[in-house]
Amino acid sequence: MRRTRHRRIGRLAAGIAVAASLCASHAGAAPQRIVSIHLCGDQLALALADPAQIASLSRFARDRARSYMAEAAEGIPLNNGLAEEVVRFEPDLVLAGALSGRTTVQALRALGYPVLDLGLPASLEAIRDQTMQAAKAFGHEARGRVILAEMDARLAHARAGRPEAAPVALVWQPHSFASGPGSLEHEFLVAAGFRDLAEELGLGALGRVPLERLVRQRPALVVNWMGDEGTPSLARELFDHPALKHGATRRIETIPQRLWTCPGWFSVDAVERLAAARRALTDGATP
Numbered sequence: 293m294r295r296t297r298h299r300r301i302g303r304l305a306a307g308i309a310v311a312a313s314l315c316a317s318h319a320g321a322a323p324q325r326i327v328s329i330h331l332c333g334d335q336l337a338l339a340l341a342d343p344a345q346i347a348s349l350s351r352f353a354r355d356r357a358r359s360y361m362a363e364a365a366e367g368i369p370l371n372n373g374l375a376e377e378v379v380r381f382e383p384d385l386v387l388a389g390a391l392s393g394r395t396t397v398q399a400l401r402a403l404g405y406p407v408l409d410l411g412l413p414a415s416l417e418a419i420r421d422q423t424m425q426a427a428k429a430f431g432h433e434a435r436g437r438v439i440l441a442e443m444d445a446r447l448a449h450a451r452a453g454r455p456e457a458a459p460v461a462l463v464w465q466p467h468s469f470a471s472g473p474g475s476l477e478h479e480f481l482v483a484a485g486f487r488d489l490a491e492e493l494g495l496g497a498l499g500r501v502p503l504e505r506l507v508r509q510r511p512a513l514v515v516n517w518m519g520d521e522g523t524p525s526l527a528r529e530l531f532d533h534p535a536l537k538h539g540a541t542r543r544i545e546t547i548p549q550r551l552w553t554c555p556g557w558f559s560v561d562a563v564e565r566l567a568a569a570r571r572a573l574t575d576g577a578t579p
Contacts, residue, residue, distance in 0.1 A: 322431025323385035323406075329373040329396065331358060332410050332554035333387025336426040338364040339557075340435050347381040360550045360558045375399040385429060413555045414476050414497070416447070416483070423557055443557040447483060450560070450567035454485035459512035459573050461486035461566070462501060466517075466527030470501040476555050477517070484566035486513065503530050507540045512573050515566070516546040545569045 325347040328334045334353040337346050338361040351372050352358055353365035371377045375396045378386060388397045389410040401407055408429055413419045420440055427436025461481050463471040471477035472490030474497030481488045489511045490499060506514070516531055530536065536544070551562040 323383075323429070325381060325383045326385045326387065326430070327371065327378050327381045327383035328353070328387035329371060329378060330387055330389035330392045330410060332389045332412070332556070333408070334359060334365065335361050335554050335556050335558070336410070336423070337387060337430070339439060340423075340427050340432050341430040342432075343368075345430065347383055348378075356550070357548075358550055358553050360554075360556070362550075375403075378405070379403070387426075414474065415479055416476075418476075419443075419555055419557060419559065439557045443560045446560045447563060450484055450563045453571070455574050458485055458487045459570060460489050460492070460509075461513035461515060461570075462489040462506065462509075462511045463515040463517050464501065464506070464531075466525070468500050468502050468506075468530060470495060470499055471517070472496050472499055476559070477515070477552075480559070480563050480566060481515075483563050485570045486566065503533060503535060503540075507535050510540060512542050513566075513569055514541040514544050516544055517552065543569055543573060 322345070323341075324345055326337050326341055326345050327348045328337050328346075329350050331350055331352045334349045337349065338353070346368055348369045348371045349365055351370045353368070353370060354362050356362040359365065369381075371381075373393055373396055378396070378400060383405060386400055386405050386407045387410065388400075388407050390412050392409075397407055397409065408426070410422060410426075411418075413422055423440055424433065424436045427433050463475075463477040463481060465471065470490045472488060472493075472495040478488050478491065478497070489509055490501065493499070493501065493505075493509075495501070501509075514536065531544075545565065547562045547565060551559050
């Protein structure tokens with residue numbers, strides 16, 4: 293046990309000189325050995341950096357249920373987010389995030405490795421800011437502007453034709469939680485042309501709407517948040533309740549978790565799906 297610990301400390305200590313030389317040689321230049329230890333960093337690196345700039349991605353990068361850019365991650369080495377793994381890649385930029393191991397981030401910073409710590413965007417504006425932050429860090433600002441321009445064009449199309457009397461919708465999560473004002477999900481609902489039931493009930497970014505209350509309110513649309521998760525769970529059993537399927541709402545829309553897990557420019561796919569559901573409802577179409 294002690295010998296293993298000494299080996300790990302030795303590996304980390306050996307990285308100090310490497311990190312210092314990398315930081316000195318690449319100061320002001322585009323990074324050439326990007327290592328991501330976070331799913332959200334994976335998406336940004338795959339979309340905005342050159343393939344040759346990416347040394348390693350997180351172990352979730354190829355998970356097609358969670359990673360929007362899974363196909364592009366094929367062939368790139370993966371890591372488990374451990375500092376001793378990262379050091380071996382001799383990165384000149386490490387992408388971390390809110391759910392990355394804090395001890396790993398602290399160790400890498402202590403060794404002198406540049407770490408870009410990504411937050412979870414809670415608005416479309418935050419998505420824009422983070423996309424450009426990453427694009428600049430990778431040396432590809434123009435690419436950031438291009439994908440954001442595409443996102444904004446698709447948003448404008450999704451917003452087109454919104455009715456004056458917008459239908460009511462609710463983003464419903466496991467354990468009866470609901471997303472309201474202050475959440476990205478709320479902004480997506482509004483962009484797609486819905487009124488948010490959570491807002492009308494006076495809830496904030498995260499509140500609760502029990503099934504009984506949902507049945508009384510009868511929203512036109514219930515959004516099954518990350519509803520494509522294949523593993524059965526007690527947290528999601530309410531989505532199978534007969535009341536939800538027969539009369540509590542006119543339509544249930546499932547949004548894949550790869551569009552929510554790491555919000556990004558690609559999350560406009562979710563807005564388009566919601567807008568299509570709104571058109572079906574207002575045009576009188578059946579689910």
